[in-house]
Amino acid sequence: MKLTLKVWRQKNNTDKGGFVSYPIDGISKDMSFLEMLDVLNEELSDKGEDPVHFDHDCREGICGMCSLFINGKPHGPQQTTTCQLHMRSFNDGDTITIEPWRAKAFPVVKDLVVDRSSFDRIIQAGGYVSVNTGGVPDANEIPIPKRIADEAFDAATCIGCGACVAACKNASAMLFVSAKISQLAMLPQGQVERKERAEKMIAQMDSEGFGACTNTGACSAECPKGISLTNIARMNREYFSAVVSSENV
């Protein structure tokens, strides 16, 4: 395959940045998108140029580290992570536009790498359960109905990649935050901190500068894990019931 890559290059956070076009040849349809970028970077390194910086880690679609806004969509044309996107999704001779996630809360570090630590701070604000230390508890010690376990697990499949924020016209983090609130709100282990969790995580989300939700559904449509909008409704219920009944005045 012969392609033209229109890649966002930006030296650092304060640099203005801009697109640079790279012609690339000899790409196999079976390569993943990241392997294709590896080929480009090999060539750039050989020429003594600065390679294109991008985030990646497991390359198995489970870690949430890869990103990239490809041809107008987060993680490209397929509803998957960029590492699981293959070049067979493109045609020979295509021009592919590659941009970083665009959000105030995700500042560009370099080229296509953005700082997603705002997500970490939201988790730190309440996306956890406090557990007693000690021996490993016995299996099935706390009975949880299968339906609840499945629903909580569906929410828990969120890998925190930020595609929801990238896809949203408001750069809203509601799908991410709602998945993280939901996975704990449904389980018995999450009950102790339930109200405080909803209040604190949403306060943190707001202070990070994410937008509000217009219920367009773009986040869920682009989410590589298919996190459902029902989580956002649940988060709203959690939040409204928490603020009217919690001890925090």
Next chain:
Amino acid sequence: MDCLLAVPNVNLASVIENIRFTPILKNHMSWVTKTLSSTLGRKLIMALTGLFLILFLVGHVSGNLLLLKGDEGKSFNIYAEFMTTNPAVKLLSYLTYISVIGHVIYSIILTRKNKSARPIAYAETKASTNSSFSSRNMGILGTIILVFLMVHMQNFWYQMHWGDIPTVTYDGETYKDLFAVVSFSFQNELLVLGYVIAMGFLAFHLSHGFASAFQTLGLNHKKYSPAIETVGKIYCVVVPALFASMPLYIYFTS
């Protein structure tokens, strides 16, 4: 005063400050204001005012159907008189004004926040593949509806309250002849066209707004959401179509 001056180093400003903002009052109010200024609290206001306006439109369209009764406006004029004088209706009308103003103000606050959340736009987006046109353009649709609303209120609401309009007598009672104002206004094809087009924009705004309001309130449930979506789809077509039929009917029958 003597007593106060007798105490050394009394800062009068701090005394007043303490009276005005007693800790009790401060604590009792802060969670409300804090909630309503969070993104979810602001969305709650959008949803509640929006749903109230959806209810208002049902009342408005049902009452106005009297225009089509063909009794030269008698029942419409009596109804208009009732709507401007009845105390319960007055209360509802104030709630409607508050809802319109609240819906507009909070949409501006939210839109500003949403715009600031993405300071640098994408060079290329394929938003049409993941969301509906209406959902992405609620602000623009709403702005057009607001412009229409101002024209509409000048046309009839202002005339009914403060305008110099003719009167009619039914059974010895004098009524303002709002029907005559409406009939005269809709002789103008530009106004009729404007009204019909505005109802088109309203339909698109409602096609997203109806179900979206329930989602914001957290009312998303396997049992009820399909019904909410269906009612929303019927509502967003039927109500604007009925509204649009009135100027068309008057224009083509007079």
